[in-house]
Amino acid sequence: MINEALFFSAVLFTIGVVGVLTRRNAIIIFMCVELMLNAVNLTFVAFSKLYGAAGQIFVIFVMTVAAAEAAVGLAIIISIFRHRETVNLQNINLLKG
Amino acid sequence: MEIRAYLPLLLLMGFVIMNAVMMLGLSHLTMRSRPTAVKQSAYESGIPPLGDARERFSVKFYLVAMLFIIFDIETVFMIPWASHYRQLSCAVPLSNGLCPAGNTSFFGLGEMLVFMLILFVGLAYVWKKGALQWD
Amino acid sequence: MGYFYQINFYIFGLLAIASALAFVTRKSPVAAALWLVNTMFCLSALYIMMDAQFIGAIQVLVYAGAIMVVFLFVVMLLNLGHPSDIADMRGTWGKLIAAGIGVVLLAQILVIQRQRLPRIVPDVEAPRNVITGIAQPLFNEYLLAFEVTSVLLLAAIVGAVLLAKRRG
Numbered sequence: 082m083i084n085e086a087l088f089f090s091a092v093l094f095t096i097g098v099v100g101v102l103t104r105r106n107a108i109i110i111f112m113c114v115e116l117m118l119n120a121v122n123l124t125f126v127a128f129s130k131l132y133g134a135a136g137q138i139f140v141i142f143v144m145t146v147a148a149a150e151a152a153v154g155l156a157i158i159i160s161i162f163r164h165r166e167t168v169n170l171q172n173i174n175l176l177k178g
Numbered sequence: 179m180e181i182r183a184y185l186p187l188l189l190l191m192g193f194v195i196m197n198a199v200m201m202l203g204l205s206h207l208t209m210r211s212r213p214t215a216v217k218q219s220a221y222e223s224g225i226p227p228l229g230d231a232r233e234r235f236s237v238k239f240y241l242v243a244m245l246f247i248i249f250d251i252e253t254v255f256m257i258p259w260a261s262h263y264r265q266l267s268c269a270v271p272l273s274n275g276l277c278p279a280g281n282t283s284f285f286g287l288g289e290m291l292v293f294m295l296i297l298f299v300g301l302a303y304v305w306k307k308g309a310l311q312w313d
Numbered sequence: 314m315g316y317f318y319q320i321n322f323y324i325f326g327l328l329a330i331a332s333a334l335a336f337v338t339r340k341s342p343v344a345a346a347l348w349l350v351n352t353m354f355c356l357s358a359l360y361i362m363m364d365a366q367f368i369g370a371i372q373v374l375v376y377a378g379a380i381m382v383v384f385l386f387v388v389m390l391l392n393l394g395h396p397s398d399i400a401d402m403r404g405t406w407g408k409l410i411a412a413g414i415g416v417v418l419l420a421q422i423l424v425i426q427r428q429r430l431p432r433i434v435p436d437v438e439a440p441r442n443v444i445t446g447i448a449q450p451l452f453n454e455y456l457l458a459f460e461v462t463s464v465l466l467l468a469a470i471v472g473a474v475l476l477a478k479r480r481g
Contacts, residue, residue: 082322084426086359089326091422093333093352095415100337102411103403108342108388112349115380116333119356122372126365131430138451140368141254144375145462148251149469151380152244155387156476159237162391181318181362188321237477240390243383244473248466250379254371255459262448289456296463300470309474 086127093120107158107168111151118147241309252297259290322362329355342388346381353377366443 093116100113122140129136162168220227259266266286268277304310329352336348353376360369403411451459 082319082363085322085326086363087426088423089329089359091419091426092330094422095419096330096333096337098418099411099415102414103337103408105403106342108384108391109345112345112384113337115376115384116336116349116352119353119376122368123356123359126360126363126368129365130363134446134450135455137365137368137447138455140365141371141447141451142458142462144254144371145251145465148247148375148380149465151383152247152469152473153476155240155383156244156473158387159240159390160476168391181364184361237390237479240383240386240477241474243386244477245470247375247379247383248470250375251466254375255462258367258444258448258451261444262452265445265449266452286452289452289460292460293463296460296467297470300467303471304474307474307478309478 083127083130086123090120090123090127093117093123105170107161107170108155110170111154111158115147115151118143238312245304245309248297248300252294255293256290259286262286318362322359325355325358325362329359343385346385346388350377350381353381367447 097113097117097120100116101110104110104113122143125136125140125143127136129140158168165172222228263286264275264277265272266289267283269281269283269285270278332348332351332355336345336352339345339348353372357369357372357377360366360372
């Protein structure tokens with residue numbers, strides 16, 4: 082069962098990475114990052130069956146970080162949108178020389 | 179293996195999915211489509227619809243939703259704390275679920291108080307900034 | 314365990330992967346968010362089947378119930394109907410490169426997972442009671458991490474209010 086969970090987790094993580102690389106909408110990229118965090122959480126829970134409760138506690142901390150990241154990241158997206166009227170990352174190139 | 183206790187939940191999920199598919203599928207199969215302008219318009223509690231549904235929301239909604247996430251996480255930490263509180267407020271292991279007399283400690287209360295105090299600073303900041311005010 | 318358990322484990326795992334695939338291929342952000350909610354729900358079922366009931370519950374409460382709702386919220390707040398936002402896929406070359414990186418990454422992870430897992434004695438016993446098994450180490454061994462989490466949340470509150478609130 083742990084092996085299956087690790088396989089599902091690997092596939093989900095890869096889907097998240099491919100999503101980040103192929104999309105340009107900042108919000109969808111952000112959701113792909115959440116998917117990657119979820120895949121890692123699945124690994125943690127699978128290993129907590131072997132190595133004790135520490136994995137589950139780490140999952141709670143990962144969720145906390147994800148919530149904080151969602152709050153701040155979406156606020157950043159909102160304030161970028163206010164200035165540029167877009168969330169397409171190709172149009173947000175102010176730092177390009 | 180207490181997983182057997184979740185069987186009713188699985189049955190409920192299956193029933194809900196089947197029910198939804200059946201209701202939508204049957205009504206899709208048996209309906210005759212005769213659209214008119216009135217039928218196609220959005221339903222807004224019976225009154226004629228005003229404007230487009232795709233209006234931009236105010237950012238005030240986002241601020242409330244964001245505060246909700248943060249305090250939701252605080253609650254996630256408080257659930258295990260509350261269910262473990264009896265043991266945390268006792269300096270020695272419990273005997274028969276009760277703390278032996280004279281061993282009460284404020285360890286559990288103190289750690290949650292520190293946690294909540296730091297978060298209360300955030301709440302006070304939000305209050306001061308007026309993000310809780312609607313207008 | 315039994316076959317019934319195994320079959321359900323596979324069903325939920327494959328459903329999670331299928332929903333994730335649907336999620337990355339949707340054009341509309343709202344549809345993508347709803348498929349991601351489905352993935353998270355299936356993951357919650359997997360957590361419960363792996364004896365992490367509390368994690369499964371907060372997965373639904375926090376991820377599917379709060380974080381994804383805020384994502385949907387922002388999609389509606391920004392009203393993303395603009396054509397340049399809908400056509401957000403990279404070109405064929407970008408997709409090919411991404412697929413190549415994905416295949417390499419998946420192969421790497423699977424090779425690493427083939428390693429024989431080390432048999433180490435856990436620091437913390439595997440939880441027997443659903444919540445107490447987590448609460449015991451969380452409020453003793455991991456106390457510092459728990460307290461520092463509140464500073465993280467404080468930073469998140471201040472940052473989000475500063476960024477999102479209109480000046481004046």
